[in-house]
Amino acid sequence: MNKELLLALEMIEKEKNISKEVLLEAIENSLLTACKNHFGKADNIKVTINPDTCDFSVVAEKEVVETVEDPLTQICVEEAKLKNPRYIPGDIVPVAIQSKEFGRIATQNAKNVILQKIREEERKVLYNEYYSREKDIMTGIVQKNLGRNISINLGRVDAILNESEQVKGEILKPTDHIKVYILEVKDTSKGPRVSVSRTHPDLVKRLFESEVAEVKDGTVEIKAIAREAGSRTKIAVWSNDPNVDPVGACVGVNGARVNAVVNELRGEKIDIINWDENAAYLIENALSPAKVICVVADEEAKEALVIVPDYQLSLAIGKEGQNARLAARLTGYKIDIKSETQAKEQGLFEELGIQYQEDMVDYNYQDDESFQEGEELQEAEESGIQEGEADLESEDPDTQEEA
CATH class of the missing domain: 3.30.300.20 (K homology (KH) domain)
Known part of the structure; x- marks a missing residue:
């Protein structure tokens, strides 16, 4: 090991964010692996590397014996005494193994192990970096279409924007900068697989x-x-x-x-x-910008009856039912919207004990018993939006988030 290796490790540490200590440990393990492959075992071999100079030593700890049966694990008394006259049978003597003893194959094996460890650590660093951003947003650059999916570059990895997570009608062109939500990060043999969403x-x-x-x-x-x-x-x-x-x-x-x-x-x-913690007020707010005459909410059944002025009905329902549908999802309530005229025709004001006045708005009522007593009124035949009614319920619980 030499100065060139030290510089290489420092460069890898800087560019790939892999600590030098991790790389040195990988080198130690690779040398042990090379020893095992070359000598058949490595239980008595110790590898040490100086982290400041990258100089290394490979030492076999051998037992002093009278007659050597295994040259890898034993050393004769005469040879041991050349190192230190005090050695006697049974002592353990550290014997340096020169790198040339490994041969070309062993050296190549060590190199491969080092490269593999570097790849593993780089993949681990990348995975941890992007896993920490899971459920967060990042700015990405549109790369290319992959069938119906889109590749989004997030810096050090390319994420996948699946068709199901794309906004319908949104056109994304290469080089476009967009914000994406990190749905999931999976660790794979080829590196982290990142799934993102725009929806x-x-x-x-x-x-x-x-x-x-x-x-x-x-x-x-x-x-x-x-x-x-x-x-x-x-x-x-x-x-x-x-x-x-x-x-x-x-x-x-x-x-x-x-x-x-x-x-x-x-x-x-x-x-x-x-x-608002009060369900009736929350539902009224959720139906804005429409004005509401009254809201009767059953918290146990998660159902609500909403009466709106005739001229506010289309606004409360929204285009293709969108306003009421989003209000239902936001609140978690099944919402039955009726016009003022229908409420009068069906006797809902009297049934609910509400004193009707012309142009009354913002009357909120929350009583489970009264709601249940008037339940049969909600089961009356509904003739659709054109007739002045909308019965919408909360859909897709994944779209609702409560703190």
């Missing part, structure tokens, strides 16, 4: 953490997220500081913060609402 609800959460200091430090919590990637997302936020408005903090001055997230998601609409 996961937590991508939105992590983007807000990067843009909103109050979210990052925990002052503002994102309590739930419901997302239809590429189209619309609803998030419910809560402040642990009464002096901090959670919605305002996420929106930012002139919408700067939320717009930064929207731009990263390429125009996806984001509704930010206040979280």
Whole structure:
């Protein structure tokens, strides 16, 4: 071993982030392996390497005997006394093994073991680096299409954006810089296999953490997220500081913060609402921007009846039912939306004990018993959105996150 090897190890340590101590240990093991292959065994052989100079010694510990039967493990008395006159039979004598004794094959074997160890350590370092980013976001560069999947470069590894994790209609071109959510990192013989997503609800959460200091430090919590990637997302936020408005903090001055997230998601609409422990108020907030007359929530059954003004029905339901569908996912409730006219025709106000007034809004009611007594009203024949009703329930529990 020499100065050139020392410089090589220091370069590897710097470029590949593999400690010199790990490499020296690999070299020691490789020399032991070479000894075992060359001599048939290596139990009595010790290898030491000076970490400062990379000078090494390979020593066979031999027993002093009168008659040598195994030259690898034994040394005769006469030869031992040449090293030290005090040696007697039974003593252990360290005998240096010169590297030339290994031969060309042994030397090549040692080299291969060293290279293999370097590859293993490099793979381990890479895996640990990216595994620590699992469930986080990273900026990647679009590389190329792999069938219907897309290769995304994340620096030292290429990740896979599967078709199922791509936003429908989003066009990604080579060299595009995008934020991706790290779904999973697997350790394989070829290095870490990283799967990423552009559709996961937590991508939105992590983007807000990067843009909103109050979210990052925990002052503002994102309590739930419901997302239809590429189209619309609803998030419910809560402040642990009464002096901090959670919605305002996420929106930012002139919408700067939320717009930064929207731009990263390429125009996806984001509704930010206040979280409320009261289910009725939470459902009302979740249906915004629509105005609500009343909400009757059954917390045990996770069902809610919502009555809205006639002119707000289409807004509450949203295009193709999206607003109500996202509200259901956000709250975890099955939501039955009825128009004011239908509620009057079916006698819901009287059934629920609500005194009806023209243009009444924001009447929230939460009572399991009354809800169950009026259960048969919800089982009435529903004739679809055109008739002024929507019955939507929470779908895909993976899209909902509660702190």
